[in-house]
Amino acid sequence: MTLPSLHPDSLRNIPLFAGLSQPDSSALLQLCHVRNLAGGAHLFRQGDTVGAFFIVLEGTIQLFRATPDGHEKTIDLLHIGQMMGVGEIMDSCNAYRTYARAVNASRVLEFPAASLKEMARRHGAVALNLLWAMSTQAHEAALEAEHQATMSAAQLVACFMQRLCILFGFNPAGFELPYSKTLIASRLGMEIETFSRTLHKLRDNGIVVDGNHVSITDIDLINQYVCESCSISRECVTHQKLAQLSPSHPTQLSGND
Amino acid sequence: MTLPSLHPDSLRNIPLFAGLSQPDSSALLQLCHVRNLAGGAHLFRQGDTVGAFFIVLEGTIQLFRATPDGHEKTIDLLHIGQMMGVGEIMDSCNAYRTYARAVNASRVLEFPAASLKEMARRHGAVALNLLWAMSTQAHEAALEAEHQATMSAAQLVACFMQRLCILFGFNPAGFELPYSKTLIASRLGMEIETFSRTLHKLRDNGIVVDGNHVSITDIDLINQYVCESCSISRECVTHQKLAQLSPSHPTQLSGND
DNA sequence: CGACACTTTGAAGACGATCAACGCCGGTGG
DNA sequence: CCACCGGCGTTGATCGTCTTCAAAGTGTCG
Numbered sequence: 345m346t347l348p349s350l351h352p353d354s355l356r357n358i359p360l361f362a363g364l365s366q367p368d369s370s371a372l373l374q375l376c377h378v379r380n381l382a383g384g385a386h387l388f389r390q391g392d393t394v395g396a397f398f399i400v401l402e403g404t405i406q407l408f409r410a411t412p413d414g415h416e417k418t419i420d421l422l423h424i425g426q427m428m429g430v431g432e433i434m435d436s437c438n439a440y441r442t443y444a445r446a447v448n449a450s451r452v453l454e455f456p457a458a459s460l461k462e463m464a465r466r467h468g469a470v471a472l473n474l475l476w477a478m479s480t481q482a483h484e485a486a487l488e489a490e491h492q493a494t495m496s497a498a499q500l501v502a503c504f505m506q507r508l509c510i511l512f513g514f515n516p517a518g519f520e521l522p523y524s525k526t527l528i529a530s531r532l533g534m535e536i537e538t539f540s541r542t543l544h545k546l547r548d549n550g551i552v553v554d555g556n557h558v559s560i561t562d563i564d565l566i567n568q569y570v571c572e573s574c575s576i577s578r579e580c581v582t583h584q585k586l587a588q589l590s591p592s593h594p595t596q597l598s599g600n601d
Numbered sequence: 602m603t604l605p606s607l608h609p610d611s612l613r614n615i616p617l618f619a620g621l622s623q624p625d626s627s628a629l630l631q632l633c634h635v636r637n638l639a640g641g642a643h644l645f646r647q648g649d650t651v652g653a654f655f656i657v658l659e660g661t662i663q664l665f666r667a668t669p670d671g672h673e674k675t676i677d678l679l680h681i682g683q684m685m686g687v688g689e690i691m692d693s694c695n696a697y698r699t700y701a702r703a704v705n706a707s708r709v710l711e712f713p714a715a716s717l718k719e720m721a722r723r724h725g726a727v728a729l730n731l732l733w734a735m736s737t738q739a740h741e742a743a744l745e746a747e748h749q750a751t752m753s754a755a756q757l758v759a760c761f762m763q764r765l766c767i768l769f770g771f772n773p774a775g776f777e778l779p780y781s782k783t784l785i786a787s788r789l790g791m792e793i794e795t796f797s798r799t800l801h802k803l804r805d806n807g808i809v810v811d812g813n814h815v816s817i818t819d820i821d822l823i824n825q826y827v828c829e830s831c832s833i834s835r836e837c838v839t840h841q842k843l844a845q846l847s848p849s850h851p852t853q854l855s856g857n858d
Numbered sequence: 859c860g861a862c863a864c865t866t867t868g869a870a871g872a873c874g875a876t877c878a879a880c881g882c883c884g885g886t887g888g
Numbered sequence: 889c890c891a892c893c894g895g896c897g898t899t900g901a902t903c904g905t906c907t908t909c910a911a912a913g914t915g916t917c918g
Binding site: 409411412417419430431434435436437441461464465466468469471472474475476478479480481482483485486488489490492493494533572 | 666668669674676687688691692693694698718721722723725726728729731732733735736737738739740742743745746747749750751790829
């Protein structure tokens, strides 16, 4: 099922494959195949029967739920290496708990649900990688939750901007927003109006936004502003990384272990 | 290291041991030992070097963080079968991310950190149980986060009351709060004043509180009230269970798989 | 040109946090 | 026995923040 378009090189940034022996890696690859998604295409919907789990190879996948009043509440935006649907498989839930939709043209790796547990049982290294990945995801979700609870809208936005720079290797001095403001606001758990207003207020704190163009004029100021009310922020890889971030100094995703 | 006080029966409610073969189970038991904690005793502190992970056997453990302004933010209250510190071990973090303190006299099972990964690598069944447990914890944390974001203080309190009945097998028609109000408020992420006020408002929704005594006078009304603004609530085992809950009909923790 | 999605801006309102004061209770020490 | 204290919980008043509703501006695409 392995498509020719999937080169071993592509696996370098995928935690699930990190450090696997050649046989283990091959066994995994035998199970999966690549899927291409156009922007806006749904990968699965909340309530769909769980048939597979996925890993992002390229592009961005939006995980979200539909609220009773018709809105969408974005849970997360997933990028290269991140997994979807592992939880559903591991606790034998038979329905996806969220929607998953490609924000832009994306490629994902698809693993049949049945095979994953078997791989984990048989290959200790795969099990450890899964455990590592799940624990990392859980930790990040916990950070996220604490951020939401502790930080003001302005701090959340500032924090998000910092993360963008890390994730995409943007030059903080000037970059374009990679998503629509509506999507970002949803991701940050705030209303679009609040987001819009907040962008202006940030001018005083070292972030200037005009249209889709963002300039972080004072990295240190922003970093201090984001961290001030949140003990946990200091744990964030983001902030540690941002401290060393200089223009044209793109950062990779952190490796396993 | 197995203490005489740990009977095989005790393992029945512990997901990590669920469905293990005799050898697997014994191997795990060889690794761990029981620790007794007095109420108020600390199991570990935020920043401590990670030396072990723990499973609650008896009592209640409070996980919390210290906020910059000196308050405590309760992350979770753990009961029988729940694990602490697994995330820290699996992603090779060398410091605990929270405080852990016994709310009342408690017993926990302690596993040396080094052994856990090795067990997971070698014993497929243990790895699957760990994956199951982590995925369940992660899912519950996600529900929790969505609750916090979506529901009003009153709904959160009502939801908490329902959970108490499920968890402890209380008769909804009348029971005593098992924790101090300060602790509950902290658990629910609100100030004690807000909590206090909220208790009165709930009178209109079928929950009457006087001192530490709680009466849920109208289960259906409350259930509807809690669920109304939160699509996710319907997934909550709580609500499904509560529907079948009748007086003197205690419920067990859900089993594995 | 008009339809429509996206964004901005204003004004009002709801909700919870904060500050302050007080009542209650158990323990301690004189 | 009483006075004092600290932890806990209640109640009132106020304040800031974010949501909500409403309206208008901007852009793209047919």
